[in-house]
Amino acid sequence: MSRYLNFIAEKNQVKYLIITIAFIIFSFFWIYPLLWVLSASFKTDFEIWGGLGLIPDRLVWENFERAWFGANMGRYFFNTLIITVVSVIIVVVTTGMFGYVIGRYSFPGKKILIGILISTIFIPQGYTIIPVFDLLNNLNISKNLIGLTLATAGHTPVIYILLFAGYFSRVPVELEEAAKMDGAGFVRTFISIMLPLTKPVVATVSILQVLHAWNDFLLPVVITLGNPDIRTLSVGVYAFKGEYFVDWSGMAAASVITILPIIILFLFMQKYFVEGVQGAVKG
Amino acid sequence: MNKKSLSKQIYDARWCYVFVLPCLILTGMFVIYPIGMSWYFSLLDWSGFTKEAKFIGLQNYYEAVNDEFFWDAFIRSFIFMFGTVPVKIVLGFIIAVFLNNQVLKLAPFFRTVIFMPVVTAIAIIGIVMTFVFSPFNGPANKFLMSTNLTSAPIDFLGNPDTVLPTVMGVYVWKWLGITMMYWLAALQTVPQDVYDAAKIDGAEGYRLWIHIILPIVLPFAIVIILVEAVGALNVFPLIETMTAGGPFFSSEVMEIYIFRTAFVTDSGTMPRLGYACAAGVFWGVAVLFITVLQGLWMRRTRRI
Numbered sequence: 026m027s028r029y030l031n032f033i034a035e036k037n038q039v040k041y042l043i044i045t046i047a048f049i050i051f052s053f054f055w056i057y058p059l060l061w062v063l064s065a066s067f068k069t070d071f072e073i074w075g076g077l078g079l080i081p082d083r084l085v086w087e088n089f090e091r092a093w094f095g096a097n098m099g100r101y102f103f104n105t106l107i108i109t110v111v112s113v114i115i116v117v118v119t120t121g122m123f124g125y126v127i128g129r130y131s132f133p134g135k136k137i138l139i140g141i142l143i144s145t146i147f148i149p150q151g152y153t154i155i156p157v158f159d160l161l162n163n164l165n166i167s168k169n170l171i172g173l174t175l176a177t178a179g180h181t182p183v184i185y186i187l188l189f190a191g192y193f194s195r196v197p198v199e200l201e202e203a204a205k206m207d208g209a210g211f212v213r214t215f216i217s218i219m220l221p222l223t224k225p226v227v228a229t230v231s232i233l234q235v236l237h238a239w240n241d242f243l244l245p246v247v248i249t250l251g252n253p254d255i256r257t258l259s260v261g262v263y264a265f266k267g268e269y270f271v272d273w274s275g276m277a278a279a280s281v282i283t284i285l286p287i288i289i290l291f292l293f294m295q296k297y298f299v300e301g302v303q304g305a306v307k308g
Numbered sequence: 309m310n311k312k313s314l315s316k317q318i319y320d321a322r323w324c325y326v327f328v329l330p331c332l333i334l335t336g337m338f339v340i341y342p343i344g345m346s347w348y349f350s351l352l353d354w355s356g357f358t359k360e361a362k363f364i365g366l367q368n369y370y371e372a373v374n375d376e377f378f379w380d381a382f383i384r385s386f387i388f389m390f391g392t393v394p395v396k397i398v399l400g401f402i403i404a405v406f407l408n409n410q411v412l413k414l415a416p417f418f419r420t421v422i423f424m425p426v427v428t429a430i431a432i433i434g435i436v437m438t439f440v441f442s443p444f445n446g447p448a449n450k451f452l453m454s455t456n457l458t459s460a461p462i463d464f465l466g467n468p469d470t471v472l473p474t475v476m477g478v479y480v481w482k483w484l485g486i487t488m489m490y491w492l493a494a495l496q497t498v499p500q501d502v503y504d505a506a507k508i509d510g511a512e513g514y515r516l517w518i519h520i521i522l523p524i525v526l527p528f529a530i531v532i533i534l535v536e537a538v539g540a541l542n543v544f545p546l547i548e549t550m551t552a553g554g555p556f557f558s559s560e561v562m563e564i565y566i567f568r569t570a571f572v573t574d575s576g577t578m579p580r581l582g583y584a585c586a587a588g589v590f591w592g593v594a595v596l597f598i599t600v601l602q603g604l605w606m607r608r609t610r611r612i
Contacts, residue, residue, distance in 0.1 A: 041411065041412075044406065044412065045414060048406070048414065048418050049414075052417075052421040052422070055424075055425075055481070056421050056424060057447070058436060058437065058440050058447075059424060059425070059428065061436075061440065061447055062432075062436045062439075065439075074444070074445040075445075077450050077451060115334070118330070119330040119331035119334060120331055122327040122328070122330060122331065123327065123328050123330075123331040123332075125327060126324045126327040126328055127328075130321065130324050132317065132318070132320075132321030132324045132325070133314060133317050133321070135324075138328060138332070141335075141340070142335070145335065145339045145340070148339060148343060152342075152343070152346065152588050152589075152591070152592040153338070153339060153342035153343060153346065154342075155342075155346060155349065155356070155570055155581055155585055155588065156341065156342035156343075156344075156345035156346050156349065156585075157338055157342050158356075159345070159349075159356070159581075160337065160338075160341065160342065160345075175338070176338055178334060179334040179335065179337055179338025179339065180338050180339060181334065181335065186331070211323035212323065215327075236427060239429065240427075240428075240429040240430055242429075242430060242431040242545035243544050243545060243563075246548075247571065250571060258429070259429050259431035259545075260431070262431065262432055263431055263435065263549055266435055266438075266549075273439065276435070277436075280432045280435065280436055283429050284428045284429055284432050287427050287428070287429070288424065288427060288428065290427075291423075291427040292420070295420065295423075298423070298427070299489055302426075302489045302490070303489055303490065303493040
């Protein structure tokens with residue numbers, strides 16, 4: 026049930042109009058930097074620095090060609106895609122299993138496990154990055170996507186587990202008992218009865234992890250320091266800035282290639298983004 | 309009924325352990341083990357790229373606390389936190405109160421727009437903002453000059469006095485959408501009849517806000533402040549891509565300092581992983597200390 030404070034009365038049209046217009050102007054300024062980079066990606070370098078206008082004279086698609094092939098963004102795009110997809114699968118499966126057990130069962134050692142997890146909530150990524158880098162080196166997986174993917178999935182926010190645990194704990198016990206009567210074991214109950222019920226949480230966790238994996242910077246920049254082949258998009262654009270710093274339009278195109286997929290995903294699946302974000306304070 | 313023996317309990321719950329294992333292994337590898345190792349590394353004189361490492365005890369710590377760059381970065385991180393968190397909390401609250409209006413037909417659209425920077429890759433935002441704030445015809449300066457707000461372009465990111473406020477502004481812009489979502493969730497918990505009563509105009513409505521609605525959302529406020537405060541100490545990607553800590557280290561926060569001493573060799577200095585770990589451990593303990601303090605404060609306030 027949604028609750029609203031409607032202090033703008035429907036009758037008071039002037040107040041309503043003023044607030045709406047103020048928000049429209051505010052929104053335009055708010056979103057301007059993103060619109061600016063989108064428009065810059067279709068402009069020539071000369072035009073980018075020419076004025077504040079957002080409509081390009083003509084669409085310069087060559088910018089994208091240069092970014093995709095010349096600056097290797099095509100390769101980085103697929104690197105990022107693989108890391109994101111695989112890490113989402115790993116994260117959903119592992120935190121789903123963990124959350125299921127935490128949410129529905131009590132067993133010796135459960136409190137210790139929860140304690141360990143909670144204590145990792147506020148460990149900043151910067152704090153663990155050096156040993157992670159060293160660990161991947163020692164395991165010999167720092168030079169390919171496996172290491173980067175595992176590390177991306179490994180720094181799992183505890184919030185995913187809490188989301189799963191909270192959801193599973195609300196599933197009625199009768200369902201489980203019915204499954205037991207049918208002779209379903211622990212694993213089968215989980216896979217065929219429980220997992221299908223948690224689709225909304227799976228969606229929320231997946232979206233959050235996509236957002237995290239796609240946009241992560243510290244981990245990939247450190248891991249790919251000596252390995253340009255496994256760069257992600259964010260690192261690729263950053264390196265682009267260092268290598269071709271005069272190609273503004275190419276860099277704008279590379280930026281758009283990086284941010285557009287997630288923005289589109291957000292526009293279509295907004296509900297899950299919001300639920301995931303709000304889950305952090307609701308619990 | 310007799311209580312089952314521990315071994316029986318463990319045996320009965322064998323599947324539970326199997327289920328927690330995958331996640332536990334990952335967390336162990338990438339969170340718990342690294343924490344332990346960073347404590348160990350911090351006691352070594354080690355570049356990180358060779359096998360040679362010498363145990364030097366607490367010497368790295370001694371060096372860190374005597375390095376003025378370390379303390380400058382340390383303090384700057386807190387300036388960043390105290391400068392951004394209150395702005396986000398207040399601004400986010402005001403926007404959320406407006407957008408929590410059913411009557412405002414465009415509210416979902418505004419919400420989407422304000423949330424948009426949150427889903428945009430942070431590194432890209434940092435890079436794009438170096439253009440936006442460029443003194444050479446960057447859009448920010450173009451706008452200021454065309455509206456006659458300034459006569460000469462401002463070198464936002466090149467001047468040690470303006471660089472930190474600019475980065476802080478961009479940080480607030482980037483993450484305000486999250487703060488707004490937190491507040492919207494909090495406002496949704498206020499009972500409808502309280503809102504109905506708040507509709508009464510004038511002094512009574514105002515008093516209702518101060519005395520009834522604010523106390524209801526206060527427990528949320530504390531969680532929000534906690535989450536935001538820790539978030540504001542993790543600003544590596546934005547600052548690294550916008551300024552890399554410059555000019556003249558004037559925007560170097562703790563994470564940039566750690567990164568610089570650990571990896572970056574541009575300055576001609578040797579990378580020193582051991583030393584960076586010591587700085588990191590010191591920093592981690594400081595952050596943990598603040599978190600615990602806030603946590604205690606949170607528990608006290610919630611009990612009241």
